[in-house]
Amino acid sequence: MAETTETAEAENVVDEYELVNLIADGTTTQVWEVKEQGGTTSFAMKRLLPEPMKKPEVVATMKLEAKVAGSLDHPNLIFLHKFVKSKKHIYLLMDYFRAPNLRSQMSSDQLSVQSRLRKLVESTAMALGHMHEKGWVHKDIKPENILISKSSEVKVIDFGLAVPVAKGIGKLFGKPKTVQGTRSYIAPETIKKLPLGPEADVYSLGITIFEILTGKTPFHGENPKEVLLKHISERPVPPSSINPNVSPEFDEFVLKMLAKKPADRFQSMDEIVSSMRNMKLFKTEISEVIAQEKAQADKEEKESMKEKRLDSRADARLSELVKADPKLAEQLIAERKANAKPKRKPEPPKEKKPQQQPPPPQPMPGGYPPQYQQPMYPPQPMPGYQMPPQPMPGQPMPGQPVMHPPQQQGQPLPPGAYPPPGHPQQPQQPYPQHQPPQPGMPPQQTPVAPAPTQAPQPQPQAQQPPAAQQPPAQQPQETAESKKKNKNDDDLPFMDELPDVI
Structure with a gap:
């Protein structure tokens, strides 16, 4: 630790002079403010750096400067005190002009x-x-x-x-x-x-x-x-x-x-x-x-103070100007009163009423939507819904057991068959699906049987509405990869077809 302190002190001392402040730094020389150890007078020391000290032409320039300065004595020329050349240091000691x-x-x-x-x-x-x-x-x-x-x-x-x-x-x-x-x-x-x-x-x-x-x-x-x-x-x-x-x-x-x-x-x-x-x-x-x-600068400063909102420093500056110029204070007060505008109370924002959307259709017991409980004239399909097939009168609902009338004249009916003509329980002729009833005739109610306890049979495929009433099928969303694949320079319009945006 003691050796380090001694080394640092040696670097800050040149002969009997202490380096105080670096004034200028060049490629071959440095100019320092120095003081004699124990003294108070400051000098300017122009010293050669270690590497340039090895070059004879640089040392010769320093000697020439010492020779010229030593021959001069004028109040407008820097005064040279001494020139020192040794193995460790080469420098000029001159007056320090602050x-x-x-x-x-x-x-x-x-x-x-x-x-x-x-x-x-x-x-x-x-x-x-x-x-x-x-x-x-x-x-x-x-x-x-x-x-x-x-x-x-x-x-x-x-x-x-x-x-x-x-x-x-x-x-x-x-x-x-x-x-x-x-x-x-x-x-x-x-x-x-x-x-x-x-x-x-x-x-x-x-x-x-x-x-x-x-x-x-x-x-x-x-x-x-x-x-x-x-x-x-x-x-x-x-x-x-x-x-x-x-x-x-x-x-x-x-x-x-x-x-x-x-x-x-x-x-x-x-x-x-x-x-x-x-x-x-x-x-x-x-x-x-x-x-x-x-x-001009003061005028611009006053104008900027009138136009802009002042911060604390500008307020202090303005107060100084007002104290020095009472007319300026009266002018500023008059301008502020003239430019003052009554503040309007902000109106509360109007609340937007949310648009009420109709609730989605809820299925009724038995699997039929509400519009099919009472026949519509003519029946209209719900958007996005496919109507199930209407059963014939007396025909069982899909998923329900087949009901047979009692046997007559000892002739058993096969399962699922209807009675022959003339039978008292003979059903009416089946009407086409989705066909509205004749004018003046009351709508017929389709009996709904209780749901069976056994597992329901798969329903037959529902008949789709006509093409004119069928809702448009949802297009699948194109992925980035498919867009990139489908993009082709040949698909781009010609210059004549582009809109005029230039």
């Missing part, structure tokens, strides 16, 4: 940066002018390398790409071996590997100003090569074509900074400062633009 870079501020509040643009350009130009006097070209001016506080205090950082200013014979023979810089801000002469002077920083600062005014850089492309070619050959559009509030004289100022030839630009940072001193940057001052946008 302010975000220009990139983050442009992303969060573009108008706020525009309102401080004059002070920003003057401070950056004076810092770069000091570098040029000391014999260095920064070569990497961009929003990420400019820190600015709320009070418009500026610090230029990151001197890792700085090169000596080409003078005398150096202008002819001092060509750089490689192209270094940030693609969107790089000067045309840097791309062409020409000797660099202060005009290269003028160009990069002009690109930065263009982005502050318009929200984007002037040159874009589908690939890095296309962007670099546009820096060399394409003329940028005036900032006012994107931001109409930019004044015509400021348009010319920015376009001069972005000239393709170094000789057509400002030749020093002092020219930039003196040219901007009495120049009108915007047609409408940014403070007025901010006030107008705030007034």
